Amino acid sequence: MSTIHIPVLAGRVSELLAPALSAPGAVLVDATLGMAGHTLRFLAEHPGLQVIGLDRDPAALDIAGRRIAAAGFADRVRLVHAVFDEIGEVATDLADGEITAAFFDLGVSSLQLDEAGRGFAYAQDGPLDMRMDPTTGRPASELLNTAAPGELVKILREYGEERFAPRIVSAVVRERVKEPFTTSARLVAVVREAIPAATRRTGGNPAKRTFQALRIAVNDELGAVERAVPLALNHLSVGGRLVVLSYHSLEDRLVKRAIAGRTVSTTPLDLPVDLPEHSPEFRLLVRGMQAPTDQEITENPRAASARLRAAERIRRAA
Numbered sequence: 001m002s003t004i005h006i007p008v009l010a011g012r013v014s015e016l017l018a019p020a021l022s023a024p025g026a027v028l029v030d031a032t033l034g035m036a037g038h039t040l041r042f043l044a045e046h047p048g049l050q051v052i053g054l055d056r057d058p059a060a061l062d063i064a065g066r067r068i069a070a071a072g073f074a075d076r077v078r079l080v081h082a083v084f085d086e087i088g089e090v091a092t093d094l095a096d097g098e099i100t101a102a103f104f105d106l107g108v109s110s111l112q113l114d115e116a117g118r119g120f121a122y123a124q125d126g127p128l129d130m131r132m133d134p135t136t137g138r139p140a141s142e143l144l145n146t147a148a149p150g151e152l153v154k155i156l157r158e159y160g161e162e163r164f165a166p167r168i169v170s171a172v173v174r175e176r177v178k179e180p181f182t183t184s185a186r187l188v189a190v191v192r193e194a195i196p197a198a199t200r201r202t203g204g205n206p207a208k209r210t211f212q213a214l215r216i217a218v219n220d221e222l223g224a225v226e227r228a229v230p231l232a233l234n235h236l237s238v239g240g241r242l243v244v245l246s247y248h249s250l251e252d253r254l255v256k257r258a259i260a261g262r263t264v265s266t267t268p269l270d271l272p273v274d275l276p277e278h279s280p281e282f283r284l285l286v287r288g289m290q291a292p293t294d295q296e297i298t299e300n301p302r303a304a305s306a307r308l309r310a311a312e313r314i315r316r317a318a
Contacts, residue, residue, distance in 0.1 A: 007037035008105065009292055011307055013243050014041055016285055017293040018308045020101040020241040021046040028101040029054065029091060031084035031228065036064035038103060043073045047235075050076050052094050056083045056133040056219075061240070070235070085224040088231040100240050102232040106225060108215060122207040126187035130215045140183045140214045145180045147248040149173050159222070159250065160213030168194045168210060184211075212248070227253055229258035233282065236313045241285065251290060252307045259284070259311045281317055285310035 007013070021028060021042055021197040026049045030039045033053035043049060053068075062077050068077050080090055084104060091099050130140040144152070145252075148168050156165035171194035172181070181187055191207040192200060200206050216222060232242055244260070262282045265274050290308040297304045298301050 004058065004254065006302075007041065008245055008300060008303040008306050009075060009296065010038060010041055012308060013038060013103065013245070014045060016243050016308075017042065017101050017103065017241055018045070019057075020050050020239060020312075021238065023100055026050065026100040027052065027095045028103065029087055029095075029099050029232070030103050031087050031232065032049045032103075032105045033079070034060050036067050039064070039077070040067065040071055040073070040125065043068075043071070043076060052076075052078050052080060052090060054080050054082045054084055054090060054183065056081070058133070083224055085227040085231065087183050087228055088235060091131060091235040093232075095235075097235060098237045098240075099235050100237055101238065102240075102242045104225075104228070104232070104242075104244040104246075106221070106245060106251050122184060122188050122205050122211045125163075125183055128181055128184050128187060130211075130218045132219050137218065140218050141181050143174050143214065143218060144172060155217045156213045158213075159216040160209035161249075162209040162210075162213060164199070166196050170194070187211075194307045216250075222250055222254060226258070229255055233258065233262055233311070233313070238313050238316055241310065241312045243285075243308065246307050246309075252309070255309050256289070259309055263311065267301065279314060279315060281315050282311040285312055285316050 017028070020026060026046065028039075028042060028049060028051050029220055030042075030051055030053045033055040034057075036053065039051050039053055043051060043301050047094075053061075053062065053064060058081060061081055065074075065079055068074055078094060080094075082090060087102065128139065128141040130143065131137050143155075147155075150205060151171065152169045153165045156162040156168060162168065171190050172187075175181070175186075175190050187210070188207040189207070193209050195206045229242075229244065236242060244255045244259075246255055259282065263280050263284055265279055286309060292300075292303040292306050
């Protein structure tokens with residue numbers, strides 16, 4: 001697994017979190033553990049670090065656990081089967097409510113994309129599932145076969161930014177009457193036929209945005225991000241740091257909004273001085289967002305759309 005899994009922006013993430021991870025008694029919540037690529041590096045670089053690793057995907061937790069044990073770090077890691085928006089409960093239960101660092105690597109993982117049987121990838125055929133946790137929720141096929149046309153158009157427009165959403169949904173509704181959708185290849189074929197020929201010739205696979213939209217809807221990804229980032233900020237100790245990697249504008253916008261609101265003064269505008277109890281709780285560690293370098297994209301093409309944001313707690317809220 002280590003040969004096929006390259007953590008995105010690993011050096012920069014490690015650099016930004018290092019001051020928090022090297023603190024005495026440091027506890028990191030890796031809220032999207034995946035195959036533990038980032039966490040293995042953190043553990044190797046910081047011998048005193050304890051990690052709480054969350055993932056909603058049981059297969060990812062199994063692989064991560066085996067990799068962590070093989071590296072000799074099992075006694076410093078607690079694995080939790082949970083969605084990352086449960087970070088507040090986890091921090092309360094396992095870290096007395098206060099953590100030193102939190103890390104999110106959002107979106108679909110390499111493990112999920114590479115397994116045809118999970119249905120995430122439009123480039124290979126498989127059951128149309130897309131659940132990050134196959135033990136709960138409804139698969140993409142059920143959503144596609146039962147949702148009202150208006151709901152599907154909204155999903156494709158909002159989550160996939162798909163300008164041909166009405167055409168695609170009309171084709172899907174027409175085809176699902178003939179036979180319910182069960183495989184990714186059939187959906188790809190229907191989307192391809194629904195999109196104008198001129199558009200199909202450019203911009204990569206025409207089903208990309210549809211698959212992204214369905215995946216986000218099936219897993220409530222944006223809702224989880226909107227809930228999770230403020231919770232992570234709430235549980236950081238003074239000097240604690242948060243780093244978030246997102247992979248499309250919808251995620252990044254939510255992360256930006258959650259962090260930005262905590263990095264400005266809340267002193268009433270009509271007061272001439274900044275009141276200490278209203279001063280910012282956090283400071284930005286990266287101006288705006290940071291994108292991967294050309295070299296990083298060459299080494300790891302899946303990093304191309306990554307956007308990094310980071311902040312440090314400088315004051316505990318009153």
